[in-house]
Amino acid sequence: MDLTYSAREDAFRADAREWLEANVPDPALPSGDTRDGFVRHLEWERKLFDARWAVVSWPEKYGGRDASLWEWLIFEEEYYRAAAPQRVTQNGIFLLAPTVFEFGTSEQQERILAKMASSEETWCQGWSEPDAGSDLAAIKSRATRDEVAGGWRLSGQKTWTTRGAFCTHLFGLFRTDPAAEQHRGLTYFLVPLDAPGITVRGFGRLDGDEGFAEVFLDDVFVPDHDVLGEVDQGWSVAMATTGSERGLTLRSPGRFLATAQRLRDLYRDIGEYADPALRDEVIQASIDAEAYQLQTLQTVTKLVDGQQIGAQSSLVKLFWSELDVHLHETALQLLGPRAELADEPWMKGYEFALSGPIYAGTNEIQRNVVAERVLGLPRK
Amino acid sequence: MMRFAFSDDQLAFRDAVRDLLERECPPEVVRAAWSNETGRTDHVWKHLADVGVLGLIAPESTGGLGLTMLDLVLVLEEAGRVALPEPIVEHTAVALPLLQPEEQAAAAAGSITVGAGLAGEPFVPHADSADLIVLQHEVALYAVPTKDVELTSAASIDGSRRLSTVRWNPSPDNLIASGDELADALERGALGVAAQLVGLADRMIDMTVEYARHREQFSVPIGSFQAVKHHLANARVKLEFARPLVYRAAYSIAHDDPDRAIHVSMAKAQSSDAAALAARVALQCHGAIGYSYEHDLHLFMKRAWALAATWGDARWHRARVGRAIL
Numbered sequence: 232m233d234l235t236y237s238a239r240e241d242a243f244r245a246d247a248r249e250w251l252e253a254n255v256p257d258p259a260l261p262s263g264d265t266r267d268g269f270v271r272h273l274e275w276e277r278k279l280f281d282a283r284w285a286v287v288s289w290p291e292k293y294g295g296r297d298a299s300l301w302e303w304l305i306f307e308e309e310y311y312r313a314a315a316p317q318r319v320t321q322n323g324i325f326l327l328a329p330t331v332f333e334f335g336t337s338e339q340q341e342r343i344l345a346k347m348a349s350s351e352e353t354w355c356q357g358w359s360e361p362d363a364g365s366d367l368a369a370i371k372s373r374a375t376r377d378e379v380a381g382g383w384r385l386s387g388q389k390t391w392t393t394r395g396a397f398c399t400h401l402f403g404l405f406r407t408d409p410a411a412e413q414h415r416g417l418t419y420f421l422v423p424l425d426a427p428g429i430t431v432r433g434f435g436r437l438d439g440d441e442g443f444a445e446v447f448l449d450d451v452f453v454p455d456h457d458v459l460g461e462v463d464q465g466w467s468v469a470m471a472t473t474g475s476e477r478g479l480t481l482r483s484p485g486r487f488l489a490t491a492q493r494l495r496d497l498y499r500d501i502g503e504y505a506d507p508a509l510r511d512e513v514i515q516a517s518i519d520a521e522a523y524q525l526q527t528l529q530t531v532t533k534l535v536d537g538q539q540i541g542a543q544s545s546l547v548k549l550f551w552s553e554l555d556v557h558l559h560e561t562a563l564q565l566l567g568p569r570a571e572l573a574d575e576p577w578m579k580g581y582e583f584a585l586s587g588p589i590y591a592g593t594n595e596i597q598r599n600v601v602a603e604r605v606l607g608l609p610r611k
Numbered sequence: 612m613m614r615f616a617f618s619d620d621q622l623a624f625r626d627a628v629r630d631l632l633e634r635e636c637p638p639e640v641v642r643a644a645w646s647n648e649t650g651r652t653d654h655v656w657k658h659l660a661d662v663g664v665l666g667l668i669a670p671e672s673t674g675g676l677g678l679t680m681l682d683l684v685l686v687l688e689e690a691g692r693v694a695l696p697e698p699i700v701e702h703t704a705v706a707l708p709l710l711q712p713e714e715q716a717a718a719a720a721g722s723i724t725v726g727a728g729l730a731g732e733p734f735v736p737h738a739d740s741a742d743l744i745v746l747q748h749e750v751a752l753y754a755v756p757t758k759d760v761e762l763t764s765a766a767s768i769d770g771s772r773r774l775s776t777v778r779w780n781p782s783p784d785n786l787i788a789s790g791d792e793l794a795d796a797l798e799r800g801a802l803g804v805a806a807q808l809v810g811l812a813d814r815m816i817d818m819t820v821e822y823a824r825h826r827e828q829f830s831v832p833i834g835s836f837q838a839v840k841h842h843l844a845n846a847r848v849k850l851e852f853a854r855p856l857v858y859r860a861a862y863s864i865a866h867d868d869p870d871r872a873i874h875v876s877m878a879k880a881q882s883s884d885a886a887a888l889a890a891r892v893a894l895q896c897h898g899a900i901g902y903s904y905e906h907d908l909h910l911f912m913k914r915a916w917a918l919a920a921t922w923g924d925a926r927w928h929r930a931r932v933g934r935a936i937l
Contacts, residue, residue, distance in 0.1 A: 232614060232615060232616060232617060232618070232681060232858075232862055233612055233613060233614045234613065234615060234859065234862055235613065236613055237612055237613075240613070301613050495936060495937055498937060499937065510933060510937065511926065511929055511930075511933075513933075513937065514929045514930075514932050514933040514936070514937065515880075515929060517932070517936055518856070518877045518880060518881060518929065518932060519852065521856070521877060522852040522853070522855060522856050522877070522881060523852065525615065525855035525856060525858075525859050526851065526852055526855045528613070528615040528855070529615045529616065529855055531615075532613075532614050532615045532616045533616070535614075536616075546847065546848050546851050549844070549848050550848055550851070550852050595837070595841070597844075598837075598840060598841040598844035598845070599837065599840055599841075599844075601840075601844035601847055601848070602834075602839075602840030602841070602843055602844045603840070605844075605847060606816070606820045606843055606844070606847060607820060607824070608820060608823060608824060608832075608834035608835065608839070608840055608843065609824060609831075609832050609834055609835045610835065611831065611835050
């Protein structure tokens, strides 16, 4: 066991810190989940890319630094410490890219990754449908074969698509074998949102920002080279990378360490006026953020050793999503009647934190996964 | 190079101790200790001496293994897993490094048992069967022969924890530590108990999963019900995010990290809460069967309650963390 970083890693941290301190926008950018804010965030993404900080763990030829997982963690810590803008490109970079690295053809990798890194192309996720939320395998949107044209014709509806109204491309699961049950017969498609037959309608999230979209597909043609992985294997393609090294969908501990730091700052600012009972909550949230950091170091050690984390990722998701809510709830309690002010960042953060226990598989689903696949309780 | 994992050697030693304890200290042995003369095991203690556990962090010159808290933490977790009815934390983690060479050698060999009662703890567990007791007076520690103190026994809900209050007079002849050495002994004790709590929580979750897989109601295993699943998943999450704090605190002690006291407090706070939740969930999922005195669950549950409250409870340790970070 060694809990110290190498000189090389310390130098990497110093570089990241220096660049971020010099470049993080002040005042903060408007929400990236609004039309105008999204454009401002793309300027920031471009700046990150030009300085090679957009995708640090990727190969250099796509604009990365070939950074190790440890360096990725360090970068994330510094990123959140510097209160740098939210990453509006994250669903492409963290959810799609690992799958492209693992399952994409070299033609797909060349075509997709560099433009994703530079944010010339921005990706949203098309998994949920009106009748397929927690029950994701109930996807009805279908793709039918067009042998003559050499591709597929997609029809159906996706929804709760984050930043779908602003992105250029969608990655999603579509049913290619209508006879197959549930998880079988799905295929992973890559779809440009300007393709004929697509209609996108943005709608408001809890905080009112137009961060959600419905995507309607009516006989949209997608060529064969935009199928990711094998036809009918979309479920396993989508799931395969969630626990792997490439599938670094880990919520970076830096985010919660930084939020816990801001919570302690808030507590100190309020000082003697703070309810003493809240002191214990602030400390507990800080300990939890620390625990999350340490558990991530354990996980990264396993990944570096070549182990898979599998269903463990459900434990992790439960913890960070509940922690994020607790951090913000405590802050709102400290703020008392000031919490309701529309421009209060903690309230905005709280509204976002409340999505954590819902998205990426509700926490009820995650508890089932933990119970069945980590603990070994029977499905039925 | 950053690496948050134990070495193969450390894990192999842990596995060997686990096998030993599973074989030698099943619930029947713990239950027997509830009603025997000492509340202890004799034979398990002797086995632990033979494999080097009792002298693990003593130097080789006195018959120890010359290892650190980072090695011991895994062993203490195993002691918790079987609810070992012995003063293992007091003996191996708190007292051992402080003793004079002759006594240290005897303690490492298991020919004497050393108890400990440090600041704020009203009771010394197993003082009545200890040969020597490490006691705190003001900011110093003394190793006092049990024959020179006056013990008054007190009954614990955990029948194997034979508690005593101790009346004694500090004498310069018995002085063994003060200042930083005293502080470090306190950290080792709190961490050792935290490790046991992690083991206890793990065991109670395991027992309950096993029970819920086989107990049928409404013609299906109760473990198939989401309400039961979610209870157990919550307990597992709490444990998953307590254990790394315990391991990190052990590392910090082993490396004299200046923040080791904060790290120990984070570990003890989180592991106390994790064990308390595991106990609550375990009882609820076992239902009336677990509520029965004949069932083994209460052996583990009562140990967890007792240990969660000793060496500083969760709130006390959070307050200590708070003084450092707020």
